[in-house]
Amino acid sequence: MNRPVSKDFDIRDYLRLDRMPHFLCPGCGHGIALRALLWAIHELDLNKDKLAVVSGIGCSGRLSAYVDANTYHTTHGRPLAFATGLKLARPDLTVVVITGDGDSLAIGGNHLIHACRRNLDLTCLMLNNEVYGMTGGQASPTTSADRYTTTTPLGNHEPRFDACKLAQAAGASFVGREVTLQLPALKNLIREGIAHAGFSFVEVMSDCTEIYGRKNELGSSPEMVLRQKHDVRPESYGNQVERPFRPGPWQTGILARDERVEYGAAWRSHCAQHGGGVAP
Amino acid sequence: MSATLEPVFGANVDATRPTNVLVVGVGGQGVIMVSKVMARIAQLHCREIKQSEVHGMAKRGGSVFSHVRFGAEVWAPTIALGEADVVVALEWAEGLRWLPYLNPVSGSLIVDTKRIVPPFGCIDRRRGATLAYPDTRIAEVAAHVPNLYALDAEGMAEALGNPRVANTVLLGVLSTTLDFPAEEWRRVIAEFVPAATVSTNLEALEVGRKWARRVHEGEAVTAPLNLPQARPAAAVVDSVALDINPAWCKGCDICVKMCPELCLRLNENQKAELTDAALCTGCHICEWLCPDFAIKVNLLPTAEAQHA
Incomplete structure (x- = not known):
């Protein structure tokens, strides 16, 4: 805390150096996603003392422990609930939630949809590696079809969630998706999400090399990262030509954005009129 | 060719042999469109017309050329060295590349001073590396070319609101060097360009024609040539x-x-x-x-x- 930050982005200014190196497996995309988040925070020139990073359980949940800011490592699936309380009590803080696909869509699925519905000024970074990595590689709600995991030894036959459509339908006012391979684009997307007043949901397509990639013969870490190039359909392709460059199944970029009433501001004005509530 | 013509500036069309127009540029600039317009107009007036081009391989950013030959009788589809009556270059270095094809006695070179540094010009990717791009100046070229029209077509097109009509500006200049009625150029261009850009393209044609008229009246309107510098200007x-x-x-x-x-x-x-x-x-x-x-x-x- 309070360590000075150099003018050019140096990720070491934002890390708890005594905790490094981090516990993630070699080639885990979560590290790249964390870099994008910290870079976005650097570009927004946020004071580290005014930044709170909240995370749940799982590989993604451990990331908050490495950030040199106010961090909050909460229970499985509930980081959004904790963050909601934190943001309402301390509206001066910038609250970023780091969560995983299992954490936010399965165990904390209800918290996610209601956080989207409320539209409180939070930024939810969902790191999607299609598997429960930390607990041993069980299938998650975003596991792709026919993928082998420890709970789907014959291949996964459940359809997967489209988390961005879910968040958009539930009412998130900013929804975006990006892959870790496109780091500058991911950084820009997260920056837009943090700057957006309202609930921002950013899905980061990450990769799990050790537990998911190996079981499904998806190749080494560089091969898994490079494969993302074929999995995306950038927003800029639009609807011009049907499959112009063999676009993949994941549409990336800002997928939805509207300026709905932000819940925190509405709640505070309600308290000012009718009394009650907590003075920030 | 048609008998009734409007004032012709620098006509270099000879009835006894085919007229050769070579259109060159960088992929994506509209080389093929220029040559198609040229060929269509020639088709309306000449008995024989041949057009051959290389494109596709060049992708966007590669070298593209198109030969247009028209006259009473045309045999070969391509232009021999030193026999192009007009070379229309949509890019400065491409113009230099195809100069050997220009007729050294009576040829006209119509060239945009726009520069597009090709990928191979940037093959040294270190910061501060110089670009492999010719530093030939306009004056050096003018000494070897009978009729030089060097203009900032891209800048003129940008002033019209759409830099992509730079090729039509050059068509405007080209139209003044050949004996075809202006009305026909307008009609054919309107036929070839997308419906939404017809008015801009016709304006661009007029801009090119006006610029050429000023040159024929002896005005020195040669465009300044901004040659590329080594990349880092500020942060070395x-x-x-x-x-x-x-x-x-x-x-x-x-x-x-x-x-x-x-x-x-x-x-x-x-x-x-x-x-x-x-x-x-x-x-x-x-x-x-x-x-x-x-x-x-x-x-x-x-x-x-x-x-x-």
Whole structure:
């Protein structure tokens, strides 16, 4: 805390150096996603003392422990609930939630949809590696079809969630998706999400090399990262030509954005009129 | 050819042999459109017309050319060296490349001073590297070309609101060097361009014709040529120091496989290592994609820059 930050982005200014190196497996995309988040925070020139990073359980949940800011490592699936309380009590803080696909869509699925519905000024970074990595590689709600995991030894036959459509339908006012391979684009997307007043949901397509990639013969870490190039359909392709460059199944970029009433501001004005509530 | 003509400026069409127009440029600029317009107009007046082009291989940004030959009798589909009556170049270096095809006695070179540095001009990707682009000036070219029309067509097109109509500006200049009625040029262009851009293209044609008229009246309106400089104007950085932290590196191989210069490797301890510092351009890709934050790219200013 309070360590000075150099003018050019140096990720070491934002890390708890005594905790490094981090516990993630070699080639885990979560590290790249964390870099994008910290870079976005650097570009927004946020004071580290005014930044709170909240995370749940799982590989993604451990990331908050490495950030040199106010961090909050909460229970499985509930980081959004904790963050909601934190943001309402301390509206001066910038609250970023780091969560995983299992954490936010399965165990904390209800918290996610209601956080989207409320539209409180939070930024939810969902790191999607299609598997429960930390607990041993069980299938998650975003596991792709026919993928082998420890709970789907014959291949996964459940359809997967489209988390961005879910968040958009539930009412998130900013929804975006990006892959870790496109780091500058991911950084820009997260920056837009943090700057957006309202609930921002950013899905980061990450990769799990050790537990998911190996079981499904998806190749080494560089091969898994490079494969993302074929999995995306950038927003800029639009609807011009049907499959112009063999676009993949994941549409990336800002997928939805509207300026709905932000819940925190509405709640505070309600308290000012009718009394009650907590003075920030 | 049609008998009733409007005032012709610098006509160089000879009835006894085919007229040769060579259209050259960079892929994506509209070379083929220019040559199609030229061929269509020639088709309305001449008994024989042949057009041959190379495109596609050039993709966007590569060299594209199109030969248009028309007259009473045309045999070969391509123009021989030194026999092009008009060379229309949509890019400065492409104009220079095709100069040997221009008729050295009576040829006209219509060239946009716009420069597009080809990918191979930037093959040295280190910061501060010079571009491989000819530094030939307009005056040097003018000494070897009978009729030189060097204009900033792209700038004129931008003034009209759409830089993509630069090729039509050059068509406007071309239209003044050949004996075809202006009305026909307008009609054919309107036929070839997308419906939404017809009015802009017709304006561009007029701009080109006006500019050519001023040249024929003896005005010195040659465009200034902005030749490319070595890239870094403000921040001169040429040496790169890669700071690799072996304590954090987990040997995932991402940096090694992603490095465009192939200058990283894993050493015997499975830690990333720079093989040749001279190859590193400081592109930051290894730093960005390192999940373990083990690489930091430091760009060091040169000694001269530190002095200044």
